[in-house]
C-alpha cells in the first residue's frame with residue numbers, strides 16, 4: 001500500500017563492497033539517521049550511513065508529516081509524569097527542532113512545500129474542552145503561544161478547542177531528498193542494501209554486515225526505528241502500534257488548510273493541503289484508529305472500515321472521493337517520551353518517536369551530535385534511553401493504552 005509520497009526522486013547508492021572506516025557509523029537510512037548524518041558532517045565528522053534496503057523506504061515513507069512541538073503525550077500528562085521542568089523542555093526541544101528544520105530548508109534550498117501553520121486540537125464534548133483548557137493554561141504559564149477558543153473550527157464537527165501557533169508541515173519525501181543530498185555534499189558516505197548484523201567493541205567498534213564487509217568506527221548510532229540490536233537499556237520501554245490513513249480529495253476551501261487533532265483515544269488526525277491537487281480541490285489526509293501491531297492481521301480491514309465510518313460522520317454532508325489509503329507502524333515509548341541518546345559508551349540510539357518522528361528526528365540529530373562533540377545539551381537528560389520507567393509513568397500510560405484498546409481495537413474487532 002503506497003502512501004501519498006514516493007521515493008522515486010531519492011538518490012540511490014551502491015552496496016558496501018569493501019571494508020571502510022569512519023568517525024561515526026549510522027545504522028539506518030531513515031529521517032532520524034540522516035538528521036544525525038547531516039549535523040555531524042557539518043561538525044567535520046567522517047560519517048557513514050548503512051541502510052539495509054533503500055534509504056527513505058522505512059516508516060518515514062508512511063508518515064503524514066505534521067511538524068509539531070507538541071507530542072502525543074499531552075503537556076499536562078508530561079507534567080504529571082515527569083514534572084514541570086521536563087514538560088517545558090520537551091516543548092522547547094520541539095520548537096527548536098521546527099526552527100532547525102526551517103533553517104536547513106532555507107540554507108540548503110530544499111523545495112519541499114514547508115509551511116508554518118498552527119495545529120488545532122479540537123474537542124467534540126465539554127469534557128474534552130475542559131482537558132484542553134487545562135492544557136492551554138499550562139502552556140500559557142510556561143510561555144508557549146497557544147489560544148483557547150469556544151468557537152468551532154470551520155469545516156467539520158467540533159465545538160472548539162486549543163490552537164498551538166507556529167507549527168509546520170511539509171512534503172516529507174521532498175524534504176528527505178534535500179537532506180540526503182545535502183548530507184552527501186557534506187561528505188557523508190551512504191551504502192544501501194547493506195544490513196548491519198552486529199556491533200562489536202567497547203572503545204571503538206566493528207560493525208559486521210550481511211555481505212561480509214565491515215565498518216570500523218569510533219562511535220555508532222542505531223537509527224533503525226526498532227533498534228536492530230535490541231540493547232538491554234531499552235528493553236520493555238516501547239511497543240509497536242499500527243496507524244491507518246485515508247487520502248481524500250474534496251472541493252477546495254471546505255476545510256481550511258492546516259493540521260487538526262481530536263481528543264479521542266485512539267485519536268484521529270487531519271491534514272489539509274490546499275495545493276496538492278491544483279486550485280479546485282484540496283487533499284485531506286485523515287488518520288487514526290491505532291492499535292497494537294500484534295493484532296495487525298485480524299484488525300487491518302476492520303480498522304480501515306472504522307476510519308471510513310469516522311470520516312463519513314465527521315464530514316457529514318460534504319462530497320469527497322477516496323484517492324488512497326495506507327497504514328504504518330508507530331513506536332510508542334512506554335512512559336510517553338522518546339528514547340534518544342547513549343545506551344552504552346559511544347553507542348547511541350534514537351527510537352520510540354510515537355507519531356512525532358519529524359521533530360524527534362531533528363531533536364535526535366541535535367542531541368546525539370552534542371553528545372558526540374562533547375557539548376552540553378539541555379534536553380539530553382529528559383530523553384535519556386537509560387532512564388528508569390517510574391511507577392507513576394507506567395500507571396499513567398497503562399491507563400492510556402487500555403483506553404486506546406477499549407476505544408479502538410476492542411470496539412473495531414466486532415465490526
Ligand SMILES: Cc1cc2nc3c(=O)[nH]c(=O)nc-3n(C[C@H](O)[C@H](O)[C@H](O)COP(=O)(O)OP(=O)(O)OC[C@H]3O[C@@H](n4cnc5c(N)ncnc54)[C@H](O)[C@@H]3O)c2cc1C
Pocket residue numbers: 027028029030031032033050051052053054055056057058059060061062063064065066067068194195196197223224225228243244245287327328329330350351353354355356357358359360361
Ligand atoms: C501512519 C503514520 C503517520 C505518521 N504521522 C506522523 C506525523 O504526522 N508527524 C510526525 O512527526 N511523525 C509521524 N509519524 C512517525 C514518523 O513517520 C516516524 O517516527 C519516522 O519517520 C521514523 O523515522 P526513522 O528514521 O526512525 O525510521 P525509518 O524511516 O523506518 O528508518 C529506519 C531505517 O533503518 C533501516 N534498517 C533497519 N534495520 C537495519 C539494519 N540492521 N541495518 C541497516 N539498516 C537497517 C530500515 O530499512 C529503515 O530504512 C507517522 C508514522 C506513521 C506510520
